[in-house]
Amino acid sequence: MDGAMILEWVIKSIFLILVMTGGFAYVTLYERKVLARIQVRIGPNRAGPFGVLQPVADGIKLIFKEELVPAKADKLIFTLAPVLTVIPALIITAVVPWGTEVTLFGRTIKLYLADINIAVLYLMAVTSISIYGIALAGWSSNNKYATLGGLRATAQMISYELALGFAMIVPVMMAGSMSLVDIVESQKPVWFVFVQPLAFLIYFIAALAEINRSPFDMPEAEQELTAGYHTEYSGMKFALFFMAEYIKMIAISMIGSSLFLGGYRGPFVDQLPALGPLYLFIKVAIVLFVIIWIRATLPRIRYDRLMQFGWKVLFPLALLNVFVTGVVLILVGG
């Protein structure tokens, strides 16, 4: 492990974090613009041309907001919770490949941070700990809405994690490897979404529930629980929750693209590896658009029905899908 190697890692890590946080800022703008267009509005267009400086303005506003801590809150956990929410969101994409490798300044650089052989397990582990921030935020606020929101979030995420896990196992079985690089490479002939549409659907639904996006945005169901687990948060602490939500959106789009939509693969990517990140970007943008579109279109599912759907429909379906895939793989592949 030479010094240049460590430097490369550090640069890549910083680059990844910058991309994710910058991506967060512009996903908010993207969402507001798309929502506005769907809702016969124009959307933010005051700050900068086409409103491109809107995220900056939002950020500045949030920085200058007063940070309130409720009198009977558990101060330490209350402060820790937003941080605990952001960290998993930031580190989860470390294993997602952006491309194969490019030559830059005479050095061959692999376009991924880490190609670990248990990448999919890593994804699941990081997903599972991302519940903590939300549960703790709900508990430490000492507020009924927040506690209910935190409880809902915890129950919902635990329930949908199973279906999510089983949906992620299917590409692993198809590729015969848990490494995301291998999974993407094995989609060279055909994307897994065409072979396993059900698995992709389950992944998408469960991932929406996992990141608490509409129509599964129960934990922060504005109509019942005001703002759910982050009711008591303001200023930068609130911004961190907000950031985590959008980074998670990007993350699940990236992971979904890699697992099912061929990741960085596309025409001529073998000849020109620099196209890889571009293809990934386009795929992520499309998945994000669908997520926003769903938010603009669908009413929320009621909480008990959501849990029923998770346990009685999605989970058995995911299990069955894994089973059938396994049987078919053995019959075909021998």
Add this chain to the structure above:
Amino acid sequence: MSVEKPVVSLADLCSRYEGLLVPDERQGFEGYLISPDHLISFCRSLRDDVGYDYLSSVTGVDNFPAEQMEVVYHFYRTTGGPSFNLKLQVSRHNPVVPSLVPLYPGADFQEREAWDLLGIRFEGHPDLRRIMMWEGFEGFPLRKDWREPFFEDEAKPFKSRWPDGQVIRSEDQNPYKNNVRYPNDFDPEQWTPVGDDALYKGMLNLSQNIQSEFKTDQIVVNLGPQHPSTHGVFRMVVVLEGETVLSLKPVMGYLHRNHEKIGERNTFLQNMPFTDRLDYISSMSNNFGYALAVEKLMGIRPPERAEYIRVMMAELTRFLNHIFSIGFLLNDLGAFFTPALYAIEERELILDVFEAVSGSRMMCNYFRFGGVARDLPDGVLEKIKELVNDRLPRKLEEFERYLTKNDLVRIRCEGVGVLSPEEAIALSAAGPILRASGVPYDVRRADPYSIYDRFDFDVAYGLHGDIYDRYLVRVEEMRQSLRILKQVVRDIPEGPIMSGKPQYQARVPPGEAYGRVEGPKGELGFYVVSNGKPNPWRYHVRAPSFINLTSLATMAKNQKIADVVAILGSIDIVLGEVDR
């Protein structure tokens, strides 16, 4: 809904109470007077034998300086027909009246309001607390001898405001805190509302006897007053077990400004713009109701063209209110503003019409006693024709296409918040709530006012009484409104828009009148008593959103917390009208 034939006629019942039931023979007054002792038994026969099953309005009149307080009831048959007015006269010092809640549960909030504002005690009321004012408020503000800190004069226009032709505002004379003094041992920072603890305790006790092996905690959650889905400053105190609502009590009055007291200070005409502020979504309908009541007192009728314009505005208001409420119902279901904004797009077009005719988009102040303020400007009729014949029906179809068969909407709405027809009548629910429960009662049909008897339209009604039926009833009512509007724009004649000379000071002879219209939210009634002076002696609003809230607790019981929000959305309240 089964309506048995009345066993006895009203005349028979009245003759049975010969001597106990005295016709009100004051000039301009109608109805009967009864003594408090016989109220319950009479009302029971009135409801069970004669079929007056719907208690529309309960209110009181302070006959100061006479030592007398009057309680006024308006009963209706849900099969249609005019009202039966019943009055009680009690002493002003200790006004005690038997409560009608056991017979007509819909009297609940109205009796509380009468207690709160007039100090009439209703014996046998299950929960006689203040409803608009806060616990600990001193006095009963609607009594004629009650005076507020900034009191200037009994009636407007206040002479003290123009001592030398210069306007002076009372706020300048009485700077803040001069008039408002806290008691000695009172610290506003430490104060907790006295009434609330009792309320929480009572609600927890009520729901405590539950059979369960596990001892689970029930929690009291306050939805509101600051809450995104209460449509304003409104509070629902909910006892929850898990996500299930065990009991619910609405708490209101945060926006209370004593509309009726101000209305009694105002001159008759000054109240017209003030009615706009009740249900600010549908100000034209409010104007309509008030104009009807005062016109009944004055004994005038508007000319033909004015009648048509009035109906036109009222039906446009109904359309815009319903499309707005459907949009926001979807919002309450968690659809992120898209349906609401689509609804607002149509509403804007109607508001353009309102702006053209009245000069204001929301606070229209368009109706006058005996007509409307001004004629339709050029081109507005064409615009309305275009809206009514083309744009609005098209958009309504679009709404229906996306929402009516939408699975998520149906899952959330069907079978939720059910109100049976019997409950709906007993709880005095009105408008779409009543009709969705299967009671096809529409004031426009049951007791036609203005020129509604000329038009062809159907009364929309549902069969299940759930949120989905309320939604369907609203959609159908919009379609019927368009049907009426098509007839209006076809038939509207030329002619004057005002009967008689426009006058700033309406001369209203003494008497009482109850004018009611089928507002978009339900039966909107104005009970006006005049004593011949320029100001109304009593001005009472039967606010449909307020009275419809009586049924919220029944609908919400044993529902999920998420559904309570949808149920509230389906009632379609406007806090300006609830709190008045």
Add this chain to the structure above:
Amino acid sequence: MTPLQIVFLLVAAITLFSAVMVVSIRGMMHAALFLVLTLMGVAFMFATLGSRFFAIIQILVYIGSIAILIIFAVMLTRNIMDAEVASLNRGWWFFAPLALLIFASIVLVLSSWSAFATLRDLSSTSGENILEFGKALTDPNGFVIPFEVASVLLVAAMVGAVYIAMERRGGRG
């Protein structure tokens, strides 16, 4: 000492400290959070031993599932561990030496077990051992019987939990 050893000692100290805090701290939520910290320390031990797989499984199963369920349960209950309630009961003077005795004997027994000292180095075969591990779990000559017995036990526990939690309506159930 290599840097890795320093880090190991540090993490071990944190792990032990938080393990003690789990049983001694007042406030159930804090105890649960210290439990999470302890488990995290154990996961780190796995990682320093070169077993990424077990480190991640430790996080996934213990921190991501079991500990979060404990926190979930704590959130659902009232805070019953107040500061006023003593955290030691009357028999502590008897059971503390007993626990120490048991711990000492376990250390003694384990240290005299020859296989304990000759554990295979996991780091060199990190790619392969998952495959071997998976095969061993389903191999009739390997661990298939303990594996299946554990599954049956878990199913039984689940059925029992469902039975207890099932709502009884009108005396029928």
